[in-house]
Amino acid sequence: xxxxxxxxxxxxxxxxxxxxxxxxxxxxxxxxxxxxxxxxxxxxxxxxxxxxxxxxxxxxxxxxxxxxxxxxxxxxxxxxxxxxxxxxxxxxxxxxxxxxxxxxxxxxxxxxxxxxxxxxxxxxxxxxxxxxxxxxxxxxxxxxxxxxxxxxxxxxxxxxxxxxxxxxxxxxxxxxxxxxxxxxxxxxxxxxxxxxxxxxxxxxxxxxxxxxxxxxxxxxxxxxxxxxxxxxxxxxxxxxxxxxxxxxxxxxxxxxxxxxxxxxxxxxxxxxxxxxxxxxxxxxxxxxxxxxxxxxxxxxxxxxxxxxxxxxxxxxxxxxxxxxxxxxxxxxxxxxxxxxxxxxxxxxxxxxxxxxxxxxxxxxxxxxxxxxxxxxxxxxxxxxxxxxxxxxxxxxxxxxxxxxxxxxxxxxxxxxxxxxxxxxxxxxxxxxxxx
Amino acid sequence: xxxxxxxxxxxxxxxxxxxxxxxxxxxxxxxxxxxxxxxxxxxxxxxxxxxxxxxxxxxxxxxxxxxxxxxxxxxxxxxxxxxxxxxxxxxxxxxxxxxxxxxxxxxxxxxxxxxxxxxxxxxxxxxxxxxxxxxxxxxxxxxxxxxxxxxxxxxxxxxxxxxxxxxx
Amino acid sequence: xxxxxxxxxxxxxxxxxxxxxxxxxxxxxxxxxxxxxxxxxxxxxxxxxxxxxxxxxxxxxxxxxxxxxxxxxxxxxxxxxxxxxxxxxxxxxxxxxxxxxxxxxxxxxxxxxxxxxxxxxxxxxxxxxxxxxxxxxxxxxxxxxxxxxxxxxxxxxxxxxxxxxxxxxxxxxxxxxxxxxxxxxxxxxxxxxxxxxxxxxxxxxxxxxxxxxxxxxxxxxxxxxxxxxxxxxxxxxxxxxxxxxxxxxxxxxxxxxxxxxxxxxxxxxxxxxxxxxxxxxxxxxxxxxxxxxxxxxxxxxxxxxxxxxxxxxxxx
Ligand code: NA
Ligand code: NA
Numbered sequence: 001x002x003x004x005x006x007x008x009x010x011x012x013x014x015x016x017x018x019x020x021x022x023x024x025x026x027x028x029x030x031x032x033x034x035x036x037x038x039x040x041x042x043x044x045x046x047x048x049x050x051x052x053x054x055x056x057x058x059x060x061x062x063x064x065x066x067x068x069x070x071x072x073x074x075x076x077x078x079x080x081x082x083x084x085x086x087x088x089x090x091x092x093x094x095x096x097x098x099x100x101x102x103x104x105x106x107x108x109x110x111x112x113x114x115x116x117x118x119x120x121x122x123x124x125x126x127x128x129x130x131x132x133x134x135x136x137x138x139x140x141x142x143x144x145x146x147x148x149x150x151x152x153x154x155x156x157x158x159x160x161x162x163x164x165x166x167x168x169x170x171x172x173x174x175x176x177x178x179x180x181x182x183x184x185x186x187x188x189x190x191x192x193x194x195x196x197x198x199x200x201x202x203x204x205x206x207x208x209x210x211x212x213x214x215x216x217x218x219x220x221x222x223x224x225x226x227x228x229x230x231x232x233x234x235x236x237x238x239x240x241x242x243x244x245x246x247x248x249x250x251x252x253x254x255x256x257x258x259x260x261x262x263x264x265x266x267x268x269x270x271x272x273x274x275x276x277x278x279x280x281x282x283x284x285x286x287x288x289x290x291x292x293x294x295x296x297x298x299x300x301x302x303x304x305x306x307x308x309x310x311x312x313x314x315x316x317x318x319x320x321x322x323x324x325x326x327x328x329x330x331x332x333x334x335x336x337x338x339x340x341x342x343x344x345x346x347x348x349x350x351x352x353x354x355x356x357x358x359x360x361x362x363x364x365x366x367x368x369x370x371x372x373x374x375x376x377x378x379x380x381x382x383x384x385x386x387x388x389x390x391x392x393x394x395x396x397x398x399x400x401x402x403x404x405x406x407x408x409x410x411x412x413x414x415x416x417x418x419x420x421x422x423x424x425x426x427x428x429x430x431x432x433x434x435x
Numbered sequence: 436x437x438x439x440x441x442x443x444x445x446x447x448x449x450x451x452x453x454x455x456x457x458x459x460x461x462x463x464x465x466x467x468x469x470x471x472x473x474x475x476x477x478x479x480x481x482x483x484x485x486x487x488x489x490x491x492x493x494x495x496x497x498x499x500x501x502x503x504x505x506x507x508x509x510x511x512x513x514x515x516x517x518x519x520x521x522x523x524x525x526x527x528x529x530x531x532x533x534x535x536x537x538x539x540x541x542x543x544x545x546x547x548x549x550x551x552x553x554x555x556x557x558x559x560x561x562x563x564x565x566x567x568x569x570x571x572x573x574x575x576x577x578x579x580x581x582x583x584x585x586x587x588x589x590x591x592x593x594x595x596x597x598x599x600x601x602x603x
Numbered sequence: 604x605x606x607x608x609x610x611x612x613x614x615x616x617x618x619x620x621x622x623x624x625x626x627x628x629x630x631x632x633x634x635x636x637x638x639x640x641x642x643x644x645x646x647x648x649x650x651x652x653x654x655x656x657x658x659x660x661x662x663x664x665x666x667x668x669x670x671x672x673x674x675x676x677x678x679x680x681x682x683x684x685x686x687x688x689x690x691x692x693x694x695x696x697x698x699x700x701x702x703x704x705x706x707x708x709x710x711x712x713x714x715x716x717x718x719x720x721x722x723x724x725x726x727x728x729x730x731x732x733x734x735x736x737x738x739x740x741x742x743x744x745x746x747x748x749x750x751x752x753x754x755x756x757x758x759x760x761x762x763x764x765x766x767x768x769x770x771x772x773x774x775x776x777x778x779x780x781x782x783x784x785x786x787x788x789x790x791x792x793x794x795x796x797x798x799x800x801x802x803x804x805x806x807x808x809x810x811x812x813x814x815x816x817x818x819x820x821x822x823x824x825x826x827x828x829x830x831x832x833x834x835x836x837x838x839x840x841x842x843x844x845x846x847x848x849x850x851x852x853x854x855x856x857x858x859x860x861x862x863x864x865x866x867x868x869x870x871x872x873x874x875x876x877x878x879x880x881x882x883x884x885x886x887x888x889x890x891x892x893x894x895x896x897x898x899x900x901x902x903x904x905x906x907x908x909x910x911x912x913x914x915x916x917x918x919x
Contacts, residue, residue, distance in 0.1 A: 022511040022594065023526050024504035027533045034537050045674035048548065051541025052665050055565060058488050061480055061784050067458065067487065175790050241795030243466050244787050250462035275455045276448055283494030284504055290491075294537075300659035301620075336507055380509040432793065469796075475760065475781040477770045548668045551727070553687045555766045556782070561664070 004302040007036040011295070011304075025341050026284075030054070030291035037298045049301075050294040057293025058286050061246055063168055066116075066161050066285060068249030071278035072230070072256045073115035078274060079260035081227045082124035085110045088224035091217040093193075094210035098200035100136055101143065102193055103210075104129045105150040109189040110224075112154020113231045116161035117281075118376060122151035122384045126391040137205055141398035148388035148399065149406035150192040152373040155339065156185035159234050159249070162339050162369050165289065169296070169347040172361045174245040175238045176433035183423040184366045187416055188373070191409040198405070226259055239431065285340055292344030299348065309353045319357035323418055326350050327371055331411070334375020338383070342372050359421070362434055366424040370417045374410055377403060440500065440581050443574060447497045454490040458483060478556040485557070485564050492567045496574040499530065502582060502595040512594055519593035523586045527579040534575040542568025616649040619676035619837065622666035623656045628809070630863035631679060631736055631829065632656050638856035645848045650841075652677070670834050671729040677833045679736065683766060685830060689723050693901060694910040695735075698772050698894045701826040702918050704737045708861055709917055711735040711828065712854070716913045730832045733853055736860045738827030739803030739868060743776070743820050744812065746798050749883040750820040753777035753893045759798040762788055768901060773801075775893050776824065792816045803827060805864070808871035813880035820885045824894060 001009075014032030019025055030050075037046035089107035096102045104125060111121040126147040133143035155162045158178035167174045200206045212220070230252055237248040260266030299305055312322055333342050347368065354364050376384040379400055389399045417423060428434045465479035498504050511522055542565055550562030585591035621639070625631045632654060639652030660666055664687075666678035685692040694700065701707035710716055712734050721732035743750055743761070750756055753776050761778035763769035764785075773780035781797050791797045793815040800816065801824070807813055831853070841849065872882060902908055 018529065019507050020510050021522055021526060022506045022508040023529050024506045026504055027530050030537050031529060031533045034533075034541075041674055044544070045672065047536060047541035048544040048672050049661075049669060049674050051537055051565075051568060052545045052548075052661065052668065054537065055488065055542075055545060055568060056662065056665055058491050059484050061484055062786065064458070064462070064483060064487050067455065067490070068462070071455070071459070171786065173790055175794075238790070239794055241791070241793075242470060244783075244791065244796060247462055247466045250459055251466060253459055254463060272452045275452045279451045279455050279490060279494040280498055280501075280503065283491055283498050286491030287495045287498075287504065297659070297661070300655065336509075338505055341505075381507050433790070469760070469781060473758075473779065475779060477765065477767075477780065477782050480782055480784065481765055544672075545668070548672060549664075551688060552664065552668075555683070555687070555764075 003040050004304070004307075006039045007298060007302045008304050008307075010036040010039055011299070019336075025337070026287040026291050029288070029295050029341065029345075033291060033294040033298050037294070037301070040298065040301060049297060053294040053297045054290035057290045060168060062174060063164065063286075063289065065159075065164050065174070065246045065249040067278060067282040068246070068253050069116040069159050069161055069164075070281045071275065072249065072252040073117060073120050074274045074278045075253065075256035075260055075266065076114055076227070076230075077120055077124055078266060078270065079256060080263050080265040081114065082107075082111065082128060084224045084227055085114075086125060086128055087220045088228075090210060091212050091220050094212050096193075096197075097207040097209065098196050099208065099210045100129070100133045100138065101146045101196045101200070101206070104133070104143070104146050105189060105192045105196060108147070108150040109153045109157060109185070110228065112151075112157040112185065114227055115154060116159045116164075118151045118153075118155050118373070118384050119387050121154050122147055122387045123391055125151070126388050130392045136208065139402070140392055141394060141402045142199065144388045144392035144394055144399045145402035145406060146192070146196060147392070148377045148382075148385045149195070149403055149410070150189065151384050151388070152376050153185050153188040153192075155373050155376075156181040156188055156366070156370060158182065158231065159252075160369070161285070162343065162373075163365065164245075165285070165340050166343050166347060166365045166369060168289070169292075169344060170351055170361045170365060172365060173433060175235075176362050176428040177365050178235065178238075178245075179428040179431055179433060180362045180366050180424040181369070182427055184370050184413075184417045187413045187423065188370065188410065191413040192406060195405050195409045230255060288341050288344060292341065295345065296348045305349045305352060308349050312353060313356075319354075319359075322353065322357070323359075323367075326354075327367070327414065327418060330368060330371040331374060334372045335378045336381045337372075337375065338381075339369065339372035339376065342375075343368060360425060360434065362428060363421045363424045367414075367418050370414055374407065374414065378407065436581055436584060440578065443577065444497065444500055447493055447500070447574070451490060451494045451497060454486055454493065458486045458490060461486060481554060481556040485554075488564065489567045492571040496571045496578070499575045500578045506595075508594050516593070520586055523593040524583055527583045527586070530579045531576050534572040534579065538572025538575065539569045542566070542572060616643075616646070616651055617840075618651040618653050619833075620660065621652050621654045622658075622660035622669070622675050622678040623654055624658045624663055624666075624679065625656060626809075627656050629656075630805070630860055630867050634736065634856050634860035634863055635679070637859060638852055641855065642849060642852045645852065646845050650845060650849075667728075667730065667832060670832050671724075673729070673834050673836060675834075676837050677831065679829045680832055681738075682828050682830065683764070685724070685732070685832075688728055689720075691720055691723065691904070691906050691910060693768070694907050694914065695828055696768060696825075697898055697901060697911070698775075698825045699891055699898070700911065700914050704740060704826060704861060704864065706918050707737055707826045707828060708735070708857065710914045712857065713917065716910065716917070720910065724832075725835045729835050731835045731838055733831045733833055733850075734857055735828045735830050736857055737864055738829055739805060739864055740823045741801050741803050741825045741827055742822045743778075743799055743801045743824075744807060744816045744880075745818045745820070746792055746795070746816045747818070749818045749881065750799075750822070750885060751883075752886045752889045756799070760796070762791065762797040762800040768897075771897060771900065772824065772894065775897055776822070776890060777893065788812065789815060801825075804868045804871040804875070807880075808875045813875040813878055817880045819875070819880055819882045821882065822885050822890050823887065824890055 011032050015028050018028035034050045086107045090103045093102040093106050107125045108121050163177040234248045237243050461483045465476050468476040546562045546565035552561045635654050643651040663680040663684050667680045667684050669675040670678045682696040724730050756777040759778050760781045761773045762783045763773045763780050765782035770780040
């Protein structure tokens with residue numbers, strides 16, 4: 001067997017087998033990458049090359065935004081922000097039918113505008129919303145499904161750690177990707193609101209609306225302003241040239257500290273625990289980034305992306321068919337893999353192919369992130385789904401049944417994101433972030 | 436062995452907290468130096484990057500201590516208890532292989548190769564920075580051995596309980 | 604060993620992997636591809652060179668280490684990378700040491716001047732330097748308006764690479780030195796995190812920096828240089844005849860590269876101008892005078908001084 005084919009086989013079988021055996025994904029990728037490199041270079045060369053990649057893959061200033069955004073999220077969670085955002089969401093959508101479920105959807109989107117991850121939103125917002133919805137007669141599995149389905153919007157709405165990872169592997173501007181994520185994030189939120197609307201049509205008892213007095217409503221909104229200001233600091237800071245994306249994330253940390261202390265929700269003695277919390281989440285991502293860097297090195301070395309690209313282009317040169325093929329592959333991958341490792345593995349393979357069709361890396365970024373976000377709410381592996389079920393005190397099966405209509409609507413949204421590039425590129429283009 | 440694990444956990448946690456706090460301070464200083472006192476820092480970016488790498492590796496070892504790295508266990512959960520335990524030991528063995536080959540041996544090779552290569556802004560060598568890999572590798576090996584013993588003794592479940600770990 | 608058998612060319616020779624940080628559109632890629640093809644032809648397929656662009660085998664620092672180890676056979680690395688291993692290389696990284704690309708190429712391929720320097724990493728790091736590819740004359744470009752003298756740069760944040768020399772150089776030219784990752788520079792210039800940057804015309808155009816910093820001022824303060832490094836053991840494996848072929852083809856390669864560079868520079872200027880950039884001259888003497896003390900400040904050893912003097916002597 002040719003060394004390149006052997007390396008490819010080791011990667012494919014090694015990663016799949018080890019993941020199935022419940023080996024941590026990072027170790028499955030790292031060990032397979034090392035063994036594939038051994039097949040090409042022998043033991044000495046392989047260990048040097050792979051280890052060097054693991055180190056240098058993490059040694060990146062733009063990547064540093066991730067620990068800061070994670071830390072800012074932890075500080076916000078402990079700083080009493082979820083309650084304020086939920087109250088504000090209630091004011092905004094209280095008049096729509098099924099107002100409590102709609103409030104959950106919008107609160108998750110707003111939470112997404114201040115944090116970079118989805119699990120935290122699902123846990124914080126779900127914990128508050130589930131008991132309220134139960135009291136008003138909502139089906140518990142449905143309200144858990146609403147919460148799960150709407151939380152991933154935060155990974156598309158800036159700031160987004162997922163886009164930082166993509167920006168790293170695709171060499172695209174973080175600022176442009178952040179702006180590109182706004183449209184698809186709103187599509188995601190709208191898809192969820194639509195499903196809720198259709199659901200309450202069949203359940204007239206849930207059509208209740210919450211009318212809030214104007215004056216009272218303004219007070220509630222005002223209270224949420226300092227929290228929502230975080231997105232202004234981050235995006236405004238980057239666009240005005242006060243700081244780079246990474247620096248903006250560090251400033252966001254400082255801002256959350258100031259806010260948390262001002263609200264008297266943070267104690268200095270609790271900071272070490274929060275730093276450690278954020279450190280753990282960061283480490284999980286960093287190890288994945290490191291080993292994926294070793295993986296993409298050996299794939300380039302064996303020229304595997306070119307082989308896959310030639311293979312796909314050999315089947316058809318119709319860009320629509322190839323895009324659909326990619327999206328189906330990513331949806332399947334997403335059912336059992338988190339967005340980060342999937343982005344790290346598939347971007348280097350797919351991006352050169354879509355580039356041949358003139359699709360911009362920014363647009364491909366929103367496609368791949370939106371697509372893989374669907375996976376965080378699908379079984380068998382879907383963290384946001386799991387967390388939502390758990391905070392509602394439910395087993396998975398009933399929630400899975402209720403999430404199906406959301407999946408249908410969200411995949412409909414994926415078509416829009418894939419085939420309407422302007423949805424992603426318009427905003428960054430208007431802001432002069434892409435040509 | 437439990438005492439050793441607890442000692443390592445506490446020490447690592449302390450180091451991670453300090454490195455993370457330092458990271459925030461360095462980058463905030465970078466903004467302050469450039470935007471407020473108009474004297475851009477020439478060392479902060481490099482310092483931040485390497486602090487981050489050290490934090491990432493050390494915190495990663497700590498997550499191995501908690502069996503917290505993301506894994507897909509829905510297949511293994513369906514298997515009989517004895518098979519689960521065999522697989523749990525095999526998983527830890529693979530983690531040890533990764534730690535010893537990729538982090539300890541490979542890290543030492545990389546450190547040796549870059550031992551004389553100076554950093555551009557900081558007064559040390561790239562090889563010294565690479566030492567975080569072998570150190571982390573040894574820590575992960577110790578933790579994995581601990582888990583093997585704990586699973587065999589029945590002190591730990593073969594499949595770690597699900598937690599909220601996610602790769603964001 | 605890192606070399607595989609050359610399957611694609613149908614021969615049974617050895618394929619050497621060459622790590623390059625530039626894209627397939629860059630003059631370096633074209634010149635190196637042609638270099639590989641000619642070398643394969645003249646050796647009757649006994650050798651081939653496979654160029655890996657876009658940093659796929661690693662950024663320059665890692666690529667250099669992999670060449671030393673023999674995992675990769677050849678790499679294009681910057682002077683800064685070599686300076687980190689042997690400080691004598693600093694001399695060719697200094698501003699004002701070369702007057703022009705032609706002057707630079709004549710110095711860095713003059714065996715009498717660079718012979719010892721290029722062999723100096725063989726024992727310690729396992730790499731041999733074959734020579735250099737010019738990265739062109741570098742100038743300053745700004746967001747606000749053209750620059751004539753160092754005084755015009757006062758208070759402007761000039762992006763530099765993160766090194767003592769570049770920081771000192773920016774400050775000597777009157778600016779406020781701001782190290783920043785190259786990938787962040789476009790957004791940095793656009794948003795005003797920095798006001799100015801310095802580079803060659805080709806990067807200025809291909810990185811689209813002219814869109815956000817349209818004022819190019821030809822300070823020509825530094826002529827950039829990349830080196831071709833080869834694994835020393837791999838070179839030793841070559842027969843005398845093949846080694847001679849390698850050297851001959853390399854000479855042809857860097858000569859071709861210099862021509863490609865000149866036309867790429869002309870094209871870049873024309874296209875940037877069409878895109879709204881303005882190119883203006885500066886008071887070169889004022890900049891030279893400001894930069895002159897740097898050589899004294901950074902040269903520390905006799906070897907460095909000897910190299911510097913030899914390089915300057917070749918200018919007259
Ligand atoms: Na977000
Ligand atoms: Na899933």
